[in-house]
Amino acid sequence: MRIKMVLVALVALMASSxxxxxxxxxxxxxxxxxxxxxxxxxxxxxxxxEEDVLGSDVLMNGDTQRVNLTGYTNPYFDIRLVDEDDDSYTFWNVDVSTQDIIVTLDHLD
Structure with missing residues (x-):
């Protein structure tokens, strides 16, 4: 019986990982x-x-910013950017494991 309990616990641990x-x-x-x-x-x-990931920084035209996303179980994210004129650019359900973002005026909300 003890071996069966250990095996069940081991399977549960593997599944949770x-x-x-x-x-x-x-x-x-x-x-x-x-x-x-x-x-x-x-x-x-x-x-x-969630909170603004730029904080006190800005993303100048032509620059690229890497955003690290830690502790999530799913690679799908919504991304919203707001420029100096308060115009917004929103990207829905982006699979960040396969896609980066190049934001242009074509993406203006």
Whole structure:
């Protein structure tokens, strides 16, 4: 009976590691012609935006910013950028494990 309990515990431990959190990142390149002041990245299907990942920094036109996303179990994220004129650019359900973002005026909300 004891061996069976150990095996059940071992299987449960292995199964939980398959759902473990992972680290992701996304490179975001600004090609809007404007400076981006805010960058919000939230898990896909989230009902609210997380904190601004740029903080006191800005993303100048032509620059690329790498955003590290740690502790998530899914690579799908919603990304919203806000420029110096308060214009926003929103990308929904981005698979950051396969896709980076190049934001242009074509993406203006």
């Amino acid at each position: 398959l759902v473990a959190a992972a680290d992701y990142y996304v490179d975001i390149t600004n090609r809007t012609g404007y400076t981006i002041y805010y960058m919000y990245v939230s898990p896909g299907k989230s009902k609210s935006w």
